[in-house]
Amino acid sequence: MARRFLVKEIALQAGVGLATVDRVLNGRAHVREHTRKRVEQAIRELEKQELQLATAGRKLIVDVVVEAPSRFADEVREALEAELPGLHPAVFRPRFLMRETMTTEEVVETLHAIGRRGSHGIFLKARDVPGIADAIGELQRRGIPVVTIFTDISLSGRLAYAGLDNRVAGATAAWLVGQWLGKRRGSVLITLSDERFRGEEEREIGFRRALRQRFPQLALIDASGGHGLDAATEARVRSVLAKHADIAAVYSMGGGNPAILRALGGRRHPVCFIGHDLDRDNVRLLREGRIQAVLHHDLRQDMRSACQRVMSFHKLLPAAAVSPSSSVVVVTPENIPEHIASRFR
Incomplete structure (x- = not known):
């Protein structure tokens, strides 16, 4: 072959x-x-x-470097590949490096290697730490644009960010929790995969701020640090629940929702459980009524925006023609988009 x-x-x-x-x-x-x-x-x-x-157009090689659980990385790959045929006048050739966990040194070496061999652009989902920000700055000096996707590294010299407005998403989750719980007092369990992913950190900031302003009777219990991976997430939640028994709601910013529900076990089921992204796990949990809402954003729109940013950098598209990033959509068991639901039947 x-x-x-x-x-x-x-x-x-x-x-x-x-x-x-x-x-x-x-x-x-x-x-x-x-x-x-x-x-x-x-x-x-x-x-x-x-x-x-086989089609006409300038060929652009882009590197897609993603640290994320495989369930989300697969969604990113499929979203980008679905957009490729419509990205005229350019023809994109993506090279994928996707891992569930990467050390800072591994990400930095990957970016350095791309810089040495050359690329027309990089789509990057990584933690916001100084070493990675410095590597992005070096790529910028080499003339290789970096678009951060889904989680930003704003002070790095990156060309642009493509993804959800995460503070708005966090504030939306707080409003939903408040509507479900009403005036009752209680604790809200929150989980991030890693606080150094700025996207999730921004969600937490938006959530905390809105909850404090609108629903001060609700307390937060933090079980972050499981990297969105099932075993580590379940262990973190079980450790926290040993000290805090009464959980009225859950806001999962970093995934691993089946693991969170296993850790909750036979306890009183939370009044509401809010997650992110319509992956296979979350669609199933919505259908089963085990989570009440998912904050969804259109990955295809975000990847289209990222590609158009690179096209604009290379003078193949005017800046005014670049699509905006996606907006937050609240999905319940009653409005799962058909094109997504059909994939996971």
């Missing part, structure tokens, strides 16, 4: 040398396993892009 593509095309897609691709294709020794997998993934990516590459 790989023989459909030139070795130099595979090498460009994989971000490795010609000799490395040759060794992988011919089954030779002295190739590290993760390098072999990267070449194999590059071939699969080229196969998906084959029809699009």
